[in-house]
Amino acid sequence: MKEKQFWNRILEFAQERLTRSMYDFYAIQAELIKVEENVATIFLPRSEMEMVWEKQLKDIIVVAGFEIYDAEITPHYIFTKPQDTAVSQVEEATNSTLYDYSPKLASIPYSDTGLKEKYTFDNFIQGDGNVWAVSAALAVSEDLALTYNPLFIYGGPGLGKTHLLNAIGNEILKNIPDARVKYIPAESFINDFLEHLRLGEMEKFKKTYRSLDLLLIDDIQSLSGKKVATQEEFFNTFNALHDKQKQIVLTSDRSPKHLEGLEERLVTRFSWGLTQNITPPDFETRIAILQSKTEHLDYHFQSDTLEYLAGQFASNVRALD
Structure with missing residues (x-):
């Protein structure tokens, strides 16, 4: 009972201190494993989360410890969750129901994915202006379609949005080689749609995009002001992938609420998952x-x-x- 009270108090403090997106990303996904001998063992699904817990949340663990245990509680972070066999089997069955990585179609040749091999997480320089976007991108690449869907990254030109999109795609293919991944600038998506429409090959177009495991769209602001049919097709593509719990990642030069010339229902969907800003490097x-x-x-x-x-x-x- 005390452990539950202790953890709930930590989450209350965290909610007051962190922004909504940070709270959802760093606090909700953490889990208290046990409190023993004044040490709180806390599971973090990603190692990069430890920095935030150490810098911004460590003191609230101390406060909650004195409130509930009348003692100073020291945090100990682990990144591999202790597995109970029965629970593990249930989770495995649930995850396989939520997302099936086994493609129904043949895998896409790398040359057709649109990805560039040189863009990876390993060579992306992280700083104060992009730390949250990088963390969110890593989270998506580790738990495809189960963390944030869509992930919407926005910021000015030349800040690394394209690099992050490619890094997500390359990381997924490294871990799941047969995943169906496609990176494409929004302008190219529009041109592809119009060409298939002209040739009367819309079924082929739909099959290409709606059978993906991961769709990476760069510069989605290019969709603004386009004809109703173009926005309608992207809306339907988005819905088809999201309904099947396939991952969508979008970038833009501005936040969803500042995208003009787009149908409101599209803007609403862009905000369904996590929206994260990138600012110029210090x-x-x-x-x-x-x-x-x-x-x-x-x-x-x-x-x-x-x-x-x-x-x-x-x-x-x-x-x-």
């Missing part, structure tokens, strides 16, 4: 980006040169390139 992150981009070159950049460049281009990563 000075330290820009230096780290430059170091990453120059480390494989045949010549060496002095640190003061990198610092100078980082000070000249603050708007986006593309400018640093």
Whole structure:
């Protein structure tokens, strides 16, 4: 009984302290395993969540500990959940019902996915301006269609949105090689739709997009102001994938509520999952980006040169390139 009271109190404090999206992402997905000898064992499904718990939530564990146990409770984080055999079997059966990775159709050749191999999580430089977007992208790539669906990432040009989309796709294919994945800019999706419509091959178009496990759409703002038929088809594609619990990830240069020229029902669906912003990199992150981009070159950049460049281009990563 005390453990339940203790955990509920922590969640109450967390809800007051964190934003809604952060609370949903970092607090709700955590789980108290046990409290023993003044140590609270807390399961975190992703290791990157520990930073937030340590920096922003550690003190509320102490407060809740004194309230419920009249003692100082120290957190201990684990990233592999202790498995009870019976529970594990139930969870496994439930997960297989929620999402079946076995494709009904042949896998898509990598060359047809639209992905670029060079964009991965390993070479994405994380900073204060993108930490939450990276965490959300990692969560989606680990629990396809079971975490945030859709995931909507927005921000100005050259901040890494395309990189993250490709990283999600590449990570999924690394772990599930036969998953049906497609990355495509919204403008290309529109052109593809119009071409199939002109040729009278709409069934082929529907089969291509509605049989995917993961659809990655870049620059969805390009859909704004397009004809009703175009928005209607994307709406139907979105619904078909979402109803089958297939993952959708979208990027835009602005948040859903600021997308003009789109049907309200589309904007509403874009907000169903998690909406996350990316902001320009700070000075330290820009230096780290430059170091990453120059480390494989045949010549060496002095640190003061990198610092100078980082000070000249603050708007986006593309400018640093």
